[in-house]
Amino acid sequence: MDEMLQGIVKAFPDRLRFTEGDPRGIIRADAPVQGKVAIATGGGSGHLPVFLGYVGKGLVDGCSVGNVFSSPSADTMAQVARQIHGGRGVLFLYGNYFGDKMNFDLAAEILEDEDGIRTLSVRVADDVASAPRDRWESRRGVAGIFFAYKTAGASAERGDDLEQVAEIARRATSRTATMGVALSSCTIPASGKPTFEIGDDEMEIGMGIHGEPGITRTKLMSAGEIAERVVPELIRDLSLAAGDEVAVLVNGSGATPPEELFIMNREVHALLEKEKIRIYRTFVGEYATSLEMAGCSVSLFKLDDELKMLLDAPADTPFLNTFGGV
Amino acid sequence: MDEMLQGIVKAFPDRLRFTEGDPRGIIRADAPVQGKVAIATGGGSGHLPVFLGYVGKGLVDGCSVGNVFSSPSADTMAQVARQIHGGRGVLFLYGNYFGDKMNFDLAAEILEDEDGIRTLSVRVADDVASAPRDRWESRRGVAGIFFAYKTAGASAERGDDLEQVAEIARRATSRTATMGVALSSCTIPASGKPTFEIGDDEMEIGMGIHGEPGITRTKLMSAGEIAERVVPELIRDLSLAAGDEVAVLVNGSGATPPEELFIMNREVHALLEKEKIRIYRTFVGEYATSLEMAGCSVSLFKLDDELKMLLDAPADTPFLNTFGGV
Amino acid sequence: MDWRQIAESLPEFAEKNRAVWNELDAAQGDGDLGVTLQLAANALADAAAVAGTVRDWLLEGGRAVRKAAPSTMGILLASALIAAGKALPPETGELSSRDWLLVQKTMAEEIMRRGGAQRGDKTVLDAFHPAIEAYEEGLEQNLAAEELMAKAAEAANRSAEATADMASKTGRSSWLGERASGRIDGGAWFCYQLYEWLALKLSGKA
């Protein structure tokens, strides 16, 4: 773990650095940015570029890194928050997992008691397979966190205050729906065995990013068949109608060749076009992985004018922009 | 294949388009760029972002796409060249594989005979496992092609003429050395079976990107052990001495979690630092893949002042810059 | 009862049982409960070595657990220990059986507050609550310290076993649906084992 983090900071020393006094915190090299709401994220490792790959200009300011699939400590979270705090409060923006929530809540208490730093928390909960729409806030957070980072990051960058940034993050989250499929399990190194077994000719629909079970297990399906199973579900979930505008994210969970993601993207586009849903922007690649899991997820993000603007605002992290971006 | 390409163009319609009259050619949306030397690349598919992911500003202008692991046709190559030609000739820049060479040579003949378009060819040959340094031009081209694209692309962008751009590409190639390791084979879809078998506790050093055999097969090694095997070989190959400056590329072949690539990066940095070789810039990620192969490669690129400048010049492709870059 | 002595032997207690805890957690979580509890035990032993009073120990030990073991059980334990420390009067020396009751009740409350779980949600609470009730009953009957712990352990044992029939409603295992049914909750089982170990300690048998 620590070797991995050192490898990252060594790769991008002009853009990232360790939190002073805590080797599990990574923050923007130029943090704290004075006068800007700071955004902190964090979670278990094994999902790069989630979470730490989103530290950068126009995105988040710092990240706490836990062991594989486990929460970082509240103390790391508090330390990150202290060192990115630019005087206007800190937004905790992270995926909806129980262990992370407990630690972030505790960190918020520590910061309030000991440092007088204001925090708000928004948990991303976009996995439609984990709970119905009317209880969407109890969903797990998966790849759709990308859209929350991007829009909340842009909101903070343009000078919004803490409440506004949190509102954007919440709005983005409530308008994002994701569904994933897996062809193989992931192995948690600590346990050494796959979280569960999938046959060579089987796949699981709705699988979580730690190998949590999905909705159903089926025979292997083609990209077209998967899209036909997933896209209508997302459309329904977001109540999308003809003329609505969305951003599309086709995300690979680690062991899926990019070639296959683009085939999936074609099928997703075809289905959306059939429903006359307008595609404002498309992202295809590895935005949230699960160790060596083979699979992919499709996220739709229902846009409005403000969210479009925030989505298009400049941003930069060494994980998503090889050649820089701002 | 064609579904995949459609999925790509649909994802990035503002940056890429199909070559008119040929669904296997993809070019910059704004091609031809008048007054600039055009660069064309191409090769078999299954290696994204190689090759087509390097089409973009500051990189290459167009790409011909073959079936998995097989060359595109000379006619596609010629058609791509015609539509990117900005009046100052075309550089064919591609990896050193026999089938590709034959087709690019034929394309050059066609373009000269039928269109009067001047071409030069540079083949990237950076895989140290495939031939000794004194016959480096017969090496296979692997992930180091990234450096040739980047520097030649910048050279074309700044207005160099065809000979100069080719000289930069050749210089970059001759100063790049790569060595890869594989933990699993890749399966060519056409044949349906892995190119070869590797035991669960084995790895192959020097493996090519189509599963060509390497130098030796060993027990699984740690990142540190791999780096100790690979880095000194690269240092020797490039005759690197204390004070020399390099760029580092740690590339994942598809099924390797980014976490592991960064651990490898740390080890590579440590060994270079020990030799007092200066690391000017580092790239870590998937820059050239081999379908679902698990493995990684390390490339070193020996820099001079001009190459440094070209490496740092702005560039943008949707595959390497999620948020744009120029 | 000597809290220092208990604290010092916690790592040994964890070592003996960590494999079982991991195993139970693996069946319906991520298999790290043993690791978590080992880290927590080590942190508590280290904290005891420098703590002046039991109150300090609970406060500083809780903070150390928070850092060393940030998984669900770790953080719940950490918060609960800190809360218990705060609840004890500063002048507390050795823990009386009444003090022990206060510690247990405060811890259970803090676990409920922070974790949001109820009895029946298949957590450590399903063993902890019945244990505390048994302890309190015994206290009214004026049982001796080791008898109190034994009585609590017995109650915890029965109720931990009963978690096998429960459906998990919180934490990681709640996602597992079918895959987790029929298994004892690891946290509940740990709770029982801890009481049993404390009973042996107090009776001088461990």
Added chain:
Amino acid sequence: MDWRQIAESLPEFAEKNRAVWNELDAAQGDGDLGVTLQLAANALADAAAVAGTVRDWLLEGGRAVRKAAPSTMGILLASALIAAGKALPPETGELSSRDWLLVQKTMAEEIMRRGGAQRGDKTVLDAFHPAIEAYEEGLEQNLAAEELMAKAAEAANRSAEATADMASKTGRSSWLGERASGRIDGGAWFCYQLYEWLALKLSGKA
């Protein structure tokens, strides 16, 4: 000999043998030789349907193969066919045995020029060259067309078999080192089968 008739039945010939060609190529290449040759055969049959003369057929057929089958064998065949077309005098009608010799020689030369391989490098040339030599010998002996082909086929067969003992020095298989030894070269074997098929065709047996 009716070149159109030959052209039209090429796809059938390829269908019958493509599995073997794929198999041979898989052992030391990427297993697509049968696919390549099938695509080439189809392209040549289509080109024949619209070509006015054998020369047109070779030129247009070569271009079609170039597009349809850009793998090593495809591109070598395509270039060789175009070169052969250019070498034939425009007025050529049906192919005489002399014309056939010219076609074969031109093709072999173009394959060497473009592919850069020598005899002994374990390629199609290792069957093609001996076949042409046998053909030329037979021509000096004034053998009939089908006898010439049969003689060439026999030579190609022997020499194709001998490629099993060669080490590949070019193309994809040259990277395979040890892994490719002991196997017949797929391109050479195809070359032999083509001659045999032509001999049968000419004798009216296929």
